[in-house]
Amino acid sequence: MGDGVEESTFYGSQPCALGALAIKSRIAMETIDIAGQKGNLRVMSEQPQYAIEIDHLTKVYPATAKSPIKAALQDVSLKIPRGSIYGLLGPNGAGKSTLINTLAGLSVKSAGEVKIWGRDIHEDVKNAKSAIGIVPQEINYDPFFTPAKLLDIQAGLYGVPKAERRTRELLEMVGLTAQADAYTRSLSGGMKRRLMVAKAMVHSPPILVLDEPTAGVDVELRQQLWDNVKALNKNGVTVLLTTHYLQEAEELCDRIAIINHGKIVVDDDTRTLLSRMEAKEIHFHLDRNIVDLPDALRRYNPEQQGRRTLVIRYAPTEHSAGEIIAAVQGAGYGIADLSTQESNLEDLFLHFTKGK
Ligand SMILES: Nc1ncnc2c1ncn2[C@@H]1O[C@H](COP(=O)(O)OP(=O)(O)OP(=O)(O)O)[C@@H](O)[C@H]1O
Numbered sequence: 001m002g003d004g005v006e007e008s009t010f011y012g013s014q015p016c017a018l019g020a021l022a023i024k025s026r027i028a029m030e031t032i033d034i035a036g037q038k039g040n041l042r043v044m045s046e047q048p049q050y051a052i053e054i055d056h057l058t059k060v061y062p063a064t065a066k067s068p069i070k071a072a073l074q075d076v077s078l079k080i081p082r083g084s085i086y087g088l089l090g091p092n093g094a095g096k097s098t099l100i101n102t103l104a105g106l107s108v109k110s111a112g113e114v115k116i117w118g119r120d121i122h123e124d125v126k127n128a129k130s131a132i133g134i135v136p137q138e139i140n141y142d143p144f145f146t147p148a149k150l151l152d153i154q155a156g157l158y159g160v161p162k163a164e165r166r167t168r169e170l171l172e173m174v175g176l177t178a179q180a181d182a183y184t185r186s187l188s189g190g191m192k193r194r195l196m197v198a199k200a201m202v203h204s205p206p207i208l209v210l211d212e213p214t215a216g217v218d219v220e221l222r223q224q225l226w227d228n229v230k231a232l233n234k235n236g237v238t239v240l241l242t243t244h245y246l247q248e249a250e251e252l253c254d255r256i257a258i259i260n261h262g263k264i265v266v267d268d269d270t271r272t273l274l275s276r277m278e279a280k281e282i283h284f285h286l287d288r289n290i291v292d293l294p295d296a297l298r299r300y301n302p303e304q305q306g307r308r309t310l311v312i313r314y315a316p317t318e319h320s321a322g323e324i325i326a327a328v329q330g331a332g333y334g335i336a337d338l339s340t341q342e343s344n345l346e347d348l349f350l351h352f353t354k355g356k
């Protein structure tokens with residue numbers, strides 16, 4: 001073998017529990033039929049540092065009669081650590097789906113390199129594809145198949161032997177056991193989306209990519225999907241997701257990249273990002289009109305709003321709320337009321353994308 005690639009099935013490190021369900025962590029990808037190529041796959045047993053490596057990726061959609069040339073991705077470089085949940089945020093049209101579609105092989109890159117589980121997506125298509133499961137933004141399914149049939153067919157496409165198919169397990173994982181034999185067209189939108197997650201997992205890939213997994217999904221189902229994603233991640237699956245819900249990114253993701261107009265503008269771990277935005281605000285409603293502010297208060301750059309309201313923004317690492325309250329009182333004002341605000345991911349997102 002020599003290159004660390006084995007000709008056998010890859011086994012994950014440990015068995016796990018997924019809710020009440022014990023899911024085998026076996027990563028079955030020894031056979032696959034992508035682009036009509038059947039046969040035993042040389043399967044990866046290595047554990048790369050990065051599940052996905054994107055290097056200077058550019059995608060230009062050529063001009064058509066109806067639309068001008070569009071650089072949807074411009075020199076994008078990202079490294080998705082194995083085992084992480086990675087969030088890709090960005091406004092509409094930023095290039096998120098283009099990036100996901102490139103990983104899926106649905107969109108052909110114009111320049112740059114992409115490696116999935118250490119395998120170049122063009123040089124080693126089969127191994128790269130077998131390592132990734134993708135839930136596209138647009139739900140695609142055959143309405144006349146049942147969920148069970150759909151998963152079975154998908155597993156067949158990936159060459160998963162009948163005995164190793166996990167159709168029922170996967171349906172249970174996404175809470176569709178009761179719908180296993182119903183027509184897929186009769187499922188609700190949220191159910192179809194969950195079915196797409198199960199479909200992406202039929203070949204037990206070590207990487208799951210979700211393009212807007214919870215768009216249009218109600219609060220309860222969203223929570224269920226988050227639980228599924230967390231459980232899969234706990235079991236060693238690396239997750240890359242795009243989302244518009246900043247709360248989703250904050251709750252789920254270890255790392256976050258923000259993309260705007262096809263360029264990565266931020267890429268950092270979630271905590272660091274949030275601490276970078278360490279701005280707090282105190283709104284003071286004073287007991288009398290503001291007439292003059294002493295230097296001791298001016299040093300905090302207060303902003304006067306109306307006759308009696310003073311807003312002070314500060315970095316909590318530099319100042320404390322108590323110190324600022326004392327300064328206001330020290331200036332001779334009584335505090336009739338006060339409220340505080342903290343910056344969050346939404347501020348960060350707006351900071352990096354608004355008007356740019
Ligand atoms: N097939 C295509 N042909 C031409 N232009 C395209 C094509 N697909 C996408 N684009 C353009 O590329 C840019 C990025 O689109 P993309 O779908 O990747 O954005 P997105 O970040 O996924 O947006 P959303 O949040 O709305 O899903 C947009 O300007 C879009 O109009």
Ligand SMILES: [Mg+2]
Binds near residue numbers: 096211
């Ligand atoms: Mg999209």
